Amino acid sequence: MTMDNLHSNLDPQMPIAFIGGGNMAKAIIAGLIQHGHNSKSILVCTPSQATRSNLVEQFDIRVHQDNSAAVGFADVLLLAVKPFVIPQVCEEIAPIIATRPNKKLVISIAAGVKHQTLSKKLDNLQRIICAMPNLPSAIGKGLTGMYAPAHSQQQDIDMADSIMTAIGDTVWVKDEQQMSTIVATAGSSPAYFFLFLEAMEKAAIEQGLPKQAANKAVLQSAMGAISMAIDSQHDLPTLRRHVTSPKGTTEQAILAFQHGELDELVANAMHSAAKRAKELSLG
Numbered sequence: 001m002t003m004d005n006l007h008s009n010l011d012p013q014m015p016i017a018f019i020g021g022g023n024m025a026k027a028i029i030a031g032l033i034q035h036g037h038n039s040k041s042i043l044v045c046t047p048s049q050a051t052r053s054n055l056v057e058q059f060d061i062r063v064h065q066d067n068s069a070a071v072g073f074a075d076v077l078l079l080a081v082k083p084f085v086i087p088q089v090c091e092e093i094a095p096i097i098a099t100r101p102n103k104k105l106v107i108s109i110a111a112g113v114k115h116q117t118l119s120k121k122l123d124n125l126q127r128i129i130c131a132m133p134n135l136p137s138a139i140g141k142g143l144t145g146m147y148a149p150a151h152s153q154q155q156d157i158d159m160a161d162s163i164m165t166a167i168g169d170t171v172w173v174k175d176e177q178q179m180s181t182i183v184a185t186a187g188s189s190p191a192y193f194f195l196f197l198e199a200m201e202k203a204a205i206e207q208g209l210p211k212q213a214a215n216k217a218v219l220q221s222a223m224g225a226i227s228m229a230i231d232s233q234h235d236l237p238t239l240r241r242h243v244t245s246p247k248g249t250t251e252q253a254i255l256a257f258q259h260g261e262l263d264e265l266v267a268n269a270m271h272s273a274a275k276r277a278k279e280l281s282l283g
């Protein structure tokens with residue numbers, strides 16, 4: 001709940017178990033370790049030997065091939081598998097969780113998978129929190145949208161929040177429906193920015209800049225703009241106007257974006273992402 005993740009009160013020794021060791025698990029683990037979490041307090045259960053070896057090499061954490069090991073290792077379990085794998089994982093861990101349901105907190109980062117679906121698949125487990133982080137969690141600059149149903153205990157909300165604020169900032173939503181907009185706005189959005197930067201870099205190269213210069217000009221400008229947008233007391237349209245001299249160069253670029261109906265394009269793209277999150281929640 002704070003922009004300063006140094007304020008997370010996560011105990012660096014607290015055991016955390018991940019089920020699934022892919023891109024997003026790695027991003028969260030990188031963020032946790034950067035925040036000072038003890039690597040030996042992190043276990044990842046994931047089927048492929050290659051992924052496990054890579055995780056040990058990269059982070060010096062514990063790994064296991066059997067998902068049930070996660071339940072024995074930690075009281076906080078982070079489900080980081082693709083949405084379609086969730087039913088199988090729940091089937092494997094539900095009987096073990098059922099032996100001590102009051103001890104286990106499950107945090108799911110699977111896009112679109114609803115709280116109620118998870119609860120049903122985990123033998124009516126009540127201690128479940130849905131989280132939608134994003135890739136910049138790896139460098140402590142993530143944004144995680146979070147949802148806990150009304151019956152959740154405050155200690156579970158605080159625990160989930162302290163894990164996610166260790167790797168960035170959090171936004172809690174009261175209505176689970178809003179999680180699909182969080183997917184579109186935060187979970188998926190780093191890819192939109194990468195795509196836009198790729199397009200700018202390509203255009204700069206086509207206009208004649210060497211690749212290295214094009215890359216530097218694009219990334220440094222993006223970083224400057226984002227830093228200003230965060231720190232400035234001006235809103236986004238005002239900052240845009242500060243760059244756009246009447247009859248100048250920027251105005252021509254902005255007109256070209258407007259002719260291309262940028263607002264509609266962005267709205268359509270985000271609608272498609274949110275719609276897909278809703279479809280995943282049905283599957």
Ligand SMILES: NC(=O)C1=CN([C@@H]2O[C@H](COP(=O)(O)OP(=O)(O)OC[C@H]3O[C@@H](n4cnc5c(N)ncnc54)[C@H](OP(=O)(O)O)[C@@H]3O)[C@@H](O)[C@H]2O)C=CC1
Pocket residue numbers: 019020021022023024025045046047048049051052067080081082083085088089109110111132133134135187188
């Ligand atoms: N990527 C992103 O930016 C974001 C992703 N998410 C969500 O995170 C989840 C994971 O996505 P992402 O990390 O990108 O996906 P990846 O494909 O990179 O990782 C999925 C991982 O799940 C593992 N896995 C597959 N089957 C099982 C199983 N039966 N038991 C345990 N582990 C299994 C895979 O194992 P192995 O490698 O061993 O074969 C792999 O390590 C998804 O639900 C996605 O919606 C949420 C926010 C952002």
Ligand SMILES: O=C(O)[C@@H]1CCC=N1
Pocket residue numbers: 111183187188
């Ligand atoms: O593309 C996906 O489905 C996942 C969820 C949000 C980001 N990556």
